[in-house]
Amino acid sequence: MSDKVWVGVDVGGTKTAMVLSPEPPTVLARAQFATRPAQGPKPALASIKKSIGELLAQQGLTSNAIARIGVSCGGPLDRVRGIIQSPPNLPTWDNVPIKAILEDAFRVECQVENDANAGAVAEHRFGAGQGTQNMVFLTMGTGLGGGIITDGRLYHGTKDLAGEVGHLRLTKTGPVGHNKAGSAEGWASGGGMAQVAARAVAEARKKKKKTLLAKYFGTKEGITARDVGAAAARGDAVAIEVVRSTGRRLGEVLAILVDLLNPERIVIGGLALRLGDMLLDPAREVVRREALALAATSCQIVPAELGERIGDVAALCVAMGM
Amino acid sequence: MSDKVWVGVDVGGTKTAMVLSPEPPTVLARAQFATRPAQGPKPALASIKKSIGELLAQQGLTSNAIARIGVSCGGPLDRVRGIIQSPPNLPTWDNVPIKAILEDAFRVECQVENDANAGAVAEHRFGAGQGTQNMVFLTMGTGLGGGIITDGRLYHGTKDLAGEVGHLRLTKTGPVGHNKAGSAEGWASGGGMAQVAARAVAEARKKKKKTLLAKYFGTKEGITARDVGAAAARGDAVAIEVVRSTGRRLGEVLAILVDLLNPERIVIGGLALRLGDMLLDPAREVVRREALALAATSCQIVPAELGERIGDVAALCVAMGM
Secondary structure (H helix, E strand, O other): OOOOEEEEEEEOOOEEEEEEEOOOOOOOEEEEEEOOHHHOHHHHHHHHHHHHHHHHHHOOOOHHHEEEEEEEEOOOEEOOOOEEEOOOOOOOOEEEOHHHHHHHHHOOOEEEEEHHHHHHHHHHHHOOOOOOOOEEEEEEOOOEEEEEEEOOEEEOOOOOOOOOHHHOEOOOOOOEEOOEEOEHHHHOOHHHHHHHHHHHHHHHHHOOOOOHHHHHOOOOOOOOHHHHHHHHHOOOHHHHHHHHHHHHHHHHHHHHHHHHHOOOEEEEOOHHHHHOHHHHHHHHHHHHHHOOHHHHHOOEEEEOOOHHHHHHHHHHHHHHOO | OOOOEEEEEEEOOOEEEEEEEOOOOOOOEEEEEEOOHHHOHHHHHHHHHHHHHHHHHHOOOOHHHEEEEEEEEOOOEEOOOOEEEOOOOOOOOEEEOHHHHHHHHHOOOEEEEEHHHHHHHHHHHHOOOOOOOOEEEEEEOOOEEEEEEEOOEEEOOOOOOOOOHHHOEOOOOOOEEOOEEOEHHHHOOHHHHHHHHHHHHHHHHHOOOOOHHHHHOOOOOOOOHHHHHHHHHOOOHHHHHHHHHHHHHHHHHHHHHHHHHOOOEEEEOOHHHHHOHHHHHHHHHHHHHHOOHHHHHOOEEEEOOOHHHHHHHHHHHHHHOO
């Protein structure tokens, strides 16, 4: 296999990346382009095929050198048939048979997996989850997704829907996430934090309390999770409390995972990387209070380790097999 | 193996049963005695050893015929070392090394497992979970326990604590279960239903509304789940609403399981056997409303099938291997 390369394709709403690797997680060659979902899948699929061909040629390789292609993409998708089914970040990608398209183009097997599951395997194999048998990975970006490793293997569930952490209910009403008000994604994601921040700033205004976030309030884009993180890093009290309250809500989600799955480690990407213990300490405190004592103390809650590389490594893990 | 027998020991707070079986789930011989936790573990352990010896002798067998012994018991316990650690229903059984005791007595391997996990495997192998790869089993008796089957195997978790469904929080305050007010066990168990019934009867009295449950109110034992079931079966409106509201709370728990684990089937013992669709229909309705549509429609919610035999079969499954 040493002269073979794995090909990973990470299809996101903003960018799509292609990587070659004879030995993951090390990347031999990489290309990326803006996905532009508004244009539909056709130009992106053409660019994926072209880029893979070019990356191979640059290395003096042909498609015969490909061991397998792995595609990591937002769900929902039909994993067995390899069909992308209009994920929220790629609404125009309606029943795109990407597995068949890439298998036709390169005459080699292609596997497809949703990005939360692929990320879980990437962190388990090469990141913060190494050495664990039971682990949960949470993508805490705009949304809140999850991937579950049980007894050393990715757990898919019956219809490949296991780990839909963002859809759990935390409260009867509240910020909206995953089309559900009061859901885990509504409270504990970048999108949720932005909603909580908007309320906090409105509240601060009433009380004539100053906050760096005031300038984003009511603008076209509104307050983003990134604005909150930046203001919190500069010591803004309102922003810090928004981060901490998001951390406490995250803790409620983690307590459910701890009591149900008794994982050795919960690895959290996205916001947890940028906000660190300002987010995670309140979450850990809630887990200690809410979850069963032995299950809580035997579970580490840590940020993901692969950082910006996670998409590349996740796609390579799909190629290598889940 | 055809001349060998599996030995199952089901240690409960009320009774302890011993069974022999050359081919589970069929039971060849069985004995039981009252456990009497107040007397401590010693007399019970002596009775277990004596009973197993007698059952073997009745069949013309010696301990050489035992393939393996399996003990099913309430948690917490140290599964690897086979030590029972003061479960709530056996408070005097403090660090009882039952594995070592039975291995010494019979010179054959003994395995120990908590009863919710053993019940999950029993229903998966021989009951309502047959043919599924991903299943959750709930014991809905005085308490609410759970066992999780992922990809065809029992999932233990890191410290054998997976499936602690009863400890999940449903509301900030509420009936107490698993030492936690507002927990899943507080709302959706026999003990929880009794608490809800007591409030409902107090409310009915204020409104001068008649209910068959009134006669149990304020008695020494109070209203039990069994009283509620009996009154509901006779058409008592207050009792029926208590059952239905318990069903709706159960539905909230099931929605969490469906979104996180995407099981093919959830099998529910105890109350679900006795109350059937009066309990399960409101639960199914909440799952349809709360959980992700595809995950909800692909999950059957059914009563357990082994009924009164579950303890025996569960202990035999522990003997056979989890």
